[in-house]
Amino acid sequence: xxxxxxxxxxxxxxxxxxxxxxxxxxxxxxxxxxxxxxxxxxxxxxxxxxxxxxxxxxxxxxxxxxxxxxxxxxxxxxxxxxxxxxxxxxxxxxxxxxxxxxxxxxxxxxxxxxxxxxxxxxxxxxxxxxxxxxxxxxxxxxxxxxxxxxxxxxxxxxxx
Numbered sequence: 001x002x003x004x005x006x007x008x009x010x011x012x013x014x015x016x017x018x019x020x021x022x023x024x025x026x027x028x029x030x031x032x033x034x035x036x037x038x039x040x041x042x043x044x045x046x047x048x049x050x051x052x053x054x055x056x057x058x059x060x061x062x063x064x065x066x067x068x069x070x071x072x073x074x075x076x077x078x079x080x081x082x083x084x085x086x087x088x089x090x091x092x093x094x095x096x097x098x099x100x101x102x103x104x105x106x107x108x109x110x111x112x113x114x115x116x117x118x119x120x121x122x123x124x125x126x127x128x129x130x131x132x133x134x135x136x137x138x139x140x141x142x143x144x145x146x147x148x149x150x151x152x153x154x155x156x157x158x159x160x
Contacts, residue, residue: 001078005036007045011083012102014039015071017049017064018090024050027090037096044100045082049074 007013014035018024027048039046053070054061068087075082086101088094105111116123127148135142147155 001074002048002050003080004032004046004048005039005044007080007082008043010043010102011045011081012042012100013045013047013075013080013082013085015047015049015068015075015085015087016090017053017068017071017087019050019052019064023090024048031090031093034094034096038094038098041096042100042102044102045080047075047080 016027018027032046035046038044049067049071052061052064053067053074071087072082072085075085084102084107119126121129131142131144131146131148135144147158150158
């Protein structure tokens, strides 16, 4: 666990899981600076988990995307004082001028941000733009027709 920025007086924390160089390096290079500006503006901590939160040989080990549910317990066990935690994916670039995520939901509930609500374009158009930009600027190895366009059923089937 890397504490990039200590939680401030608010006790609120942005957390992410970036296990392995394929996730950690791009996060540190492309996204972290946006998180830091945002966190400074809103007095938030930033914590990056760069190792599994549960050992791989544990009978209840799960893939990384499920380990995010272990973040509160991991922070509590590490003695990191937190009030609320926002678990974000490593590929999220945060607009530093955006309002605090912690001020737009009921703190007595678990909040989930929709992947589709409030988009400036149709979801299909957004996916096409993501595929094009990823292919053009990140790596030409990314196909234009990829898992981005798979249905939930296809994604679950592919993941086994």
